Amino acid sequence: MVFNFMTKSPRKTRQHLSDLNVGESGILDGFELEPSVAEHLMNLGFVPGLEVLVARSGPGGNPRVYRVDGTEVALRRDLSRLIAVSPLGAEAGAD
Amino acid sequence: MNPSVTLSGPASSSSHKDGRAVYRTVAVVGPPNAGKTTLFNRLTGLRQKVGNFPGVTVEHHTGSYRLESGDEVNLIDLPGVYSLNPKSEDERVTVDVLNGRMPGAELPDAIILVLDSNNLNRHLILAGRVIALGLPTLVLLNMADELHKQGGTVDVLQLARQLGTPVALTSAVTGEGLHAVANFLIAAPQAPEPIELPIFGDPRHCREWAVRVGSNAAYRRGATPEWTRRLDSIFLHPLWGGVIFTVVIVGVFQTIFSVGQPASDLLQHFLDRVAVLLAAAIPPGLWNSLIVNGAWKGAGSVLVFLPQILLLFLVIGILEDSGYLARAAVISDKVMAKVGLNGKSFIPLLSAYGCAVPAIMATRTIENKRDRIATILIAPFMTCSARLPVYTMIIAAFIPNRPVIGPFIGSRAVAMLSLYVLGFLMAVLTAKALKSSVLRSREHGFIMELPPYRWPQWKGLALRLMDRCKAFLFRAGTVILGVSLVLWGLTYLPMHNGQPPAIADSAIAKVGHFIEPAIKPLGFNWKIGVGLLSSFAAREVIIATMGTLHGVDPESHAMDMQQALHSDLSPAGAIALLVFFAFAMQCMSTMAVVRRETNSWRWPILQFLYMTTVAYVAAFIAYHVTLLYWS
Numbered sequence: 001m002v003f004n005f006m007t008k009s010p011r012k013t014r015q016h017l018s019d020l021n022v023g024e025s026g027i028l029d030g031f032e033l034e035p036s037v038a039e040h041l042m043n044l045g046f047v048p049g050l051e052v053l054v055a056r057s058g059p060g061g062n063p064r065v066y067r068v069d070g071t072e073v074a075l076r077r078d079l080s081r082l083i084a085v086s087p088l089g090a091e092a093g094a095d
Numbered sequence: 096m097n098p099s100v101t102l103s104g105p106a107s108s109s110s111h112k113d114g115r116a117v118y119r120t121v122a123v124v125g126p127p128n129a130g131k132t133t134l135f136n137r138l139t140g141l142r143q144k145v146g147n148f149p150g151v152t153v154e155h156h157t158g159s160y161r162l163e164s165g166d167e168v169n170l171i172d173l174p175g176v177y178s179l180n181p182k183s184e185d186e187r188v189t190v191d192v193l194n195g196r197m198p199g200a201e202l203p204d205a206i207i208l209v210l211d212s213n214n215l216n217r218h219l220i221l222a223g224r225v226i227a228l229g230l231p232t233l234v235l236l237n238m239a240d241e242l243h244k245q246g247g248t249v250d251v252l253q254l255a256r257q258l259g260t261p262v263a264l265t266s267a268v269t270g271e272g273l274h275a276v277a278n279f280l281i282a283a284p285q286a287p288e289p290i291e292l293p294i295f296g297d298p299r300h301c302r303e304w305a306v307r308v309g310s311n312a313a314y315r316r317g318a319t320p321e322w323t324r325r326l327d328s329i330f331l332h333p334l335w336g337g338v339i340f341t342v343v344i345v346g347v348f349q350t351i352f353s354v355g356q357p358a359s360d361l362l363q364h365f366l367d368r369v370a371v372l373l374a375a376a377i378p379p380g381l382w383n384s385l386i387v388n389g390a391w392k393g394a395g396s397v398l399v400f401l402p403q404i405l406l407l408f409l410v411i412g413i414l415e416d417s418g419y420l421a422r423a424a425v426i427s428d429k430v431m432a433k434v435g436l437n438g439k440s441f442i443p444l445l446s447a448y449g450c451a452v453p454a455i456m457a458t459r460t461i462e463n464k465r466d467r468i469a470t471i472l473i474a475p476f477m478t479c480s481a482r483l484p485v486y487t488m489i490i491a492a493f494i495p496n497r498p499v500i501g502p503f504i505g506s507r508a509v510a511m512l513s514l515y516v517l518g519f520l521m522a523v524l525t526a527k528a529l530k531s532s533v534l535r536s537r538e539h540g541f542i543m544e545l546p547p548y549r550w551p552q553w554k555g556l557a558l559r560l561m562d563r564c565k566a567f568l569f570r571a572g573t574v575i576l577g578v579s580l581v582l583w584g585l586t587y588l589p590m591h592n593g594q595p596p597a598i599a600d601s602a603i604a605k606v607g608h609f610i611e612p613a614i615k616p617l618g619f620n621w622k623i624g625v626g627l628l629s630s631f632a633a634r635e636v637i638i639a640t641m642g643t644l645h646g647v648d649p650e651s652h653a654m655d656m657q658q659a660l661h662s663d664l665s666p667a668g669a670i671a672l673l674v675f676f677a678f679a680m681q682c683m684s685t686m687a688v689v690r691r692e693t694n695s696w697r698w699p700i701l702q703f704l705y706m707t708t709v710a711y712v713a714a715f716i717a718y719h720v721t722l723l724y725w726s
Contacts, residue, residue, distance in 0.1 A: 037542075040462065042298045043177035044544055045217050049299055056327065059336045060429045063438070063541055065327070069217060070316055072327075074425045076437070076541040 015087055017052065017066065017080035025053040026085030028068070033082050041083070045069030052085065114281050116166035120201040121280070122192060124225055125209035126218055127175035128546045130237045132156075134209055134267035135172040136555050138276060143172075143558075155188075160276070168280050171203065179224045185459070193228055205231040205284065207276065212236035212264060213247065215314050219305035220298075222258060226287045232260045233279040239264040239271055241547075245317020254312035259288035268552060323418075323547040330422045340426045343419070344445075347410050348515075352508075355403035362402060366395040381587075384595075388646035389583030394576045394639065401567055404480040407449040408563050409556065416551035420445070421543055428541050434523050435530025437463075437541040440470040444522070447477035450563075451685045455692055465536040469529045471689055472702050475680050476522035478515045481634040485676050486514055488638055492657035493669040510673075517677045521709065570633060574683070578629050579639045586647045598648045617675065617711070618668030618718040630681045666725055671718035679710035 020026055028048045031038035045068045046052070055067040063074045075083075125131040135143070139158025156172040173192055174185040188197065195202030208225050210218035215236070226232055236242075236249060242264075255262040261282075263275030291304070330336055370391050377383040414420045420442050428438030439461045447454035454474045461467040478486075490510050497506045530536075585603035587595040598604060606628070607621030614624045622644050630637035641660065645651040651659040664672065680686070680703045689699040 037462075039180065039298075040177075040542060043217075044542065047298050047302045050302075056331055057333065058331050058425050058428070059333050061333075063425055063428050063543070065331065065425070065545060070214060070319065071217070072319075072545040074428075074438075074541070074543040074545060076428065076432075079541065 014084050017054075017075070017083040017085050018077055020054045020085065020087070022054045022057050022064070025051050025088045027088060028052055029084035029086055031083055033079070037079075044073050045071050046073070046083070051088065114162065114164040116162055116164070116168050116280050117282065117284055118168055118203075118205045118231075118280055120169045120171065120203045121160075121205045121207055122171045122173055122203035123207045123209060124173050124189060124193070125175060125237075126177050126211070126221055128544070129175070129209050129211040129214075129218065130267045131175060131209040132172065133552050133555055134235070134237060134265070134273075135170065136552075136558055137267050137270065137273065139170055141558075160280070162277055162280060164281075169201070170207075171200065176221070178221060193225075193230070203230065205233070205279075207233045207235060207279070209235045209237050209267075211238050212242040212249065213238055213245065213317055215249065215309050215316065216302065216306055219308055220301045223289075223292065223301065223304060223308075226258055226260060226289055227292060229286050231284045232287055233276065234258060234260050234262045235265045235272075235275070236262065237265050237267055240266040240269050241320070242317050245320060246315075247317030248313060248315050249309075250313040254308070254314070257290050257308045257311055259290065320547050326548050327422070327545070330419065331425060336422075336426050340423055343414070343423070347407075347414075348448075350410055351403055351407050352511075355406045358402035358406075359399045363399045366391075366399060370395065384587075384647065385580075385583060388643055389580050390576060392579075392639075392642045392646050394571045394579060395642075398568075398571055400480065400484045400635065401564065403483060404449065404567060405560055405564060407480055408560055411446055411449060412556045412559055413551045415442070416549065416556065418546050418548045421545050424543050425545070428543075434526040435535075436466055436469060436526055437461075438543060439541065440466060443470055443474060444477055447474040447479060450479050450481070451475045451477070451682065452688045453563075455685065455688050458692070461540075462542070463536055463540040465530075465534040466540055468693060468698065469526055469534045471692060472529060472698065473522040473526050475682065475685055475702070475706065476518045476525065476678065478518045478677070479634075479682075481682065482514075482676055484635050484638055485630075486511055486673060488656060489660070489664075489669050489673055492660045493664070493666050514673060514677050517674070521678055525705075570684075574632050575636050575639050578632055578636050579643050582625070582629065582640055582643045583647065586644065595647075598644070603644070616718070617671045617714045618665055618722075619672065620663050622663045623668070623672065627675075630676075632681075632683055634676060634681045667718050667721035670721045670725075671714040674717040675710045675714035677710070678706055678713055680706035 014029075015026065017026065028046060028050050030048055031041065033041075047069070050069055053067040055065045055072055057064045058074065061077075063076045064080065065072050065074050066080075123131060123135050135156065135158065138160045139156075142161075143156050143158030155174065158170050158172070159167040160170050161167050171192065173189045176186045176189050178186065179190050179193075180186055191197040192200050193203065193206065206225060206228070208222060210222060222234055226234075234254075236251070236254075242249070249264070251262050251264055261275070261279055263272050265272035265275065267273070291308075330339055370387060373391055374383060374387045377386060411420075414423070423445075424438035424441045426438075427441040431437050431440055440458070442460070443454045443457040446457055451474050454477070455471050458467045458470045458474075461470060490507050494507050494510050498504070499506050499509050582603060585606070586598060586601045588602040589596060595601070603625055604621060607625045610624045610628065611621045614627065619627070622641070625644065626637040626640045629640040638656075641656060641663075645654070645656065645659040651662065660669075686699040686703060689702060690696055693699070
């Protein structure tokens with residue numbers, strides 16, 4: 001289907017949104033989620049190829065708030081663990 | 096951003112000269128949080144009504160918009176959608192209405208598409224899909240005031256050329272650019288002719304298309320408002336976020352009691368004065384009793400709680416519109432996760448303190464079906480505003496007001512608070528039980544968009560409050576008045592020589608005595624039994640019932656309700672009654688909405704049996720424990 005973005009073969013261990021610290025950003029690679037959840041995320045701006053910034057962490061570190069395509073979206077950690085990113089490095093993520 | 100060029104595009108060129116409407120029915124479509132409802136309210140004002148399409152749970156508003164020529168155009172406010180993918184129910188309804196496949200809805204002959212001008216890269220994707228339907232479309236780039244303020248720009252003429260439809264920059268809040276709507280409605284219909292249609296399917300390509308269209312129209316998004324980020328760094332602060340959350344929730348309830356109570360008292364005073372006047376104006380006898388005891392006292396005993404109910408909805412409405420509730424959902428997520436739910440359940444559960452009916456409708460935002468059912472099932476345990484009058488009445492009658500914690504928090508406040516806690520704890524236990532058994536689901540279900548903070552729109556709030564007010568008055572005027580009148584009639588039968596019987600010989604006493612064996616173990620007499628029976632229509636009806644029963648009884652006629660209740664209940668029985676009300680599912684409206692939202696009778700019936708059993712058992716325990724320690 002449409003949600004087949006996992007084309008690049010993972011050379012090393014794949015990085016996920018949950019691996020980034022607050023203030024770091026990454027480029028969205030794809031989802032390891034059911035299509036319906038992935039589609040909902042894409043409607044909210046999580047389109048593969050875009051940059052995602054970890055904007056802040058809520059009380060207790062979970063959920064965290066991500067900034068993508070001009071909007072802020074809170075996601076629980078068990079979900080961000082299933083969203084693959086290529087790291088950008090902290091300096092590019094500085095907002 | 097010349098204000099005179101707000102409506103641009105093909106359709107503006109050939110207006111009819113007489114200013115008559117060329118469309119009859121126009122659908123208002125747009126993504127959530129784009130100001131669609133504010134715009135709809137601004138256009139239709141009070142000329143709107145809520146409805147449901149047959150067979151679906153999605154609620155929609157229809158209203159009429161009056162043109163200068165006097166013509167009226169029928170506007171349908173459709174649910175907020177991100178795309179036209181008919182997977183979710185909201186989106187299926189929108190697609191069906193737009194295609195004319197929705198029974199009961201007129202096929203719209205044009206579309207007003209409301210987008211957030213601060214989020215065009217995302218929202219233009221929806222524009223592409225809507226325009227591709229081929230209906231005459233007006234694209235409104237809404238929240239233009241924010242776009243200007245944050246330094247964003249867009250060339251409306253260019254965008255209109257790209258999309259092949261008229262485009263206008265508007266602000267539903269300030270009213271900027273809204274004449275574009277009138278211009279659109281009187282212009283000759285024209286199907287959109289976009290320069291390039293979006294590619295469907297692949298979201299990456301759709302977004303590329305949207306960005307290209309946007310940049311061709313010199314679109315530059317404004318910066319995120321700085322104060323939204325500043326506020327979030329406080330409201331979502333690892334430490335202060337939780338503290339503020341607690342203060343806000345306590346503040347909500349504090350407001351209801353400290354402001355709502357005096358307002359209710361005032362209304363009560365007024366209603367009593369009217370009752371005295373009525374009783375004096377009508378000659379004594381049957382009609383006097385019917386109007387004063389049957390109708391006025393019955394329905395009036397419930398009416399006094401209107402101020403508190405409206406206040407609760409007002410406060411929740413302000414929190415919702417300001418954007419804080421979305422943050423509250425984020426903060427509560429961690430706690431909700433402990434009972435197997437997520438932060439999205441927090442908003443419906445908070446509204447359930449007002450009324451379970453809108454709360455259950457608000458569960459539609461919960462994507463996970465099992466989480467949604469669990470939230471629906473526990474929502475009626477939250478202390479809704481219909482329980483409030485019952486609690487207030489019984490507590491005032493039976494619990495002496497002694498200071499408990501300091502001089503300000505008395506025993507009555509503690510009793511009230513305990514009942515709130517009791518309902519909440521039962522909800523938590525039930526959720527935990529459901530989510531670890533029949534409704535277990537794989538987790539990872541929390542996705543919450545955080546809109547920028549905004550000032551609440553008073554007009555929209557007022558309209559919503561009026562909806563609540565109307566619903567409440569409708570109930571007071573139909574269900575509650577009806578039950579009061581039937582009860583009054585039963586107290587007047589069987590007549591002997593044209594005289595009503597003594598209350599103990601009346602038909603209502605027979606009904607009461609029939610069910611007495613079932614409720615005696617809880618410490619209730621037959622009058623309370625009749626009250627309980629009637630409260631299954633709606634909780635607060637019990638007050639109206641007790642009002643009617645005591646009103647026609649010569650022994651208690653002159654007493655106020657609180658004194659009269661002492662002849663029906665011991666203190667232990669009163670505690671049992673409070674506990675029963677905390678848990679029981681006594682509300683036809685809730686059952687009806689659960690049936691509608693879950694699309695089966697299975698859940699409402701299970702819920703009813705479960706809650707009533709819990710209520711009975713808990714009231715039994717409460718009665719006997721209280722007898723041991725307080726007598």
